[in-house]
Amino acid sequence: MRKxxxxxxxxxxxxxxxxxxxxxxxxxxxxxxxxxTAAEVVExxxxxxxxxxxxxxxxxxxxxxxxxxDTEKVxxxxxxxxxxxxxxxxxxxxxxxxxxxxxxxxxxxDQRVKDQRAAYENYIPEELTKLDGAVTFTHGQYVMLVVAxxxxxxxxAFEDQF
Numbered sequence: 001m002r003k004x005x006x007x008x009x010x011x012x013x014x015x016x017x018x019x020x021x022x023x024x025x026x027x028x029x030x031x032x033x034x035x036x037t038a039a040e041v042v043e044x045x046x047x048x049x050x051x052x053x054x055x056x057x058x059x060x061x062x063x064x065x066x067x068x069x070d071t072e073k074v075x076x077x078x079x080x081x082x083x084x085x086x087x088x089x090x091x092x093x094x095x096x097x098x099x100x101x102x103x104x105x106x107x108x109x110d111q112r113v114k115d116q117r118a119a120y121e122n123y124i125p126e127e128l129t130k131l132d133g134a135v136t137f138t139h140g141q142y143v144m145l146v147v148a149x150x151x152x153x154x155x156x157a158f159e160d161q162f
Contacts, residue, residue, distance in 0.1 A: 033140075034162055038078035038093040041144065041161045046080050046091045048153040049146070056083035067094065067108045073101045075141065088116050088127040090147040091154070098141070105143040109136050112145065 036044075039057075046055070058079040064071060066079065076095040082088065092112070094105040113134050120127040134147045137158050146154040 036161045038076040038095050041093045042078040042080050042091050044161055045154050045157040048157040049148045051089050053082040053084055053087040053089055055080050067112060069104060069108050073097055088120055088130050088147050090145060092145045094143045096141045102138060102141060102143060109143055109145045
């Protein structure tokens, strides 16, 4: 219960931090197609998952240290990951400014999983099971990575955001 409370507090902080700089729904956009912030999507998806570790939000420059993307091409991003780094657990959502650049985010997510595999291979090899089961989803300009013991609820939670 305490871990979940801490997780939700961290997500709330992510929402608060991205509220000022996050993307806003354009008046010209169709009301049918919501444009949630990356933090809102992470919060919704993470709320459907169970994590072993205490989770924390990573944003700003540190996010771009983990995901080597051109900051000029990323509209919004939120990363929710193991606070202690004792597990490979993670939910990351990246929204690109242009749908044509979604492949760049997908490549960055693939590289992140490879980097995590290399990091955990000798550190905590039990985490490789989670990394082998990592899932990614895309919707328009959004790309999401989920690394968890059971990522199965993530896809529906992700799609429900749009």
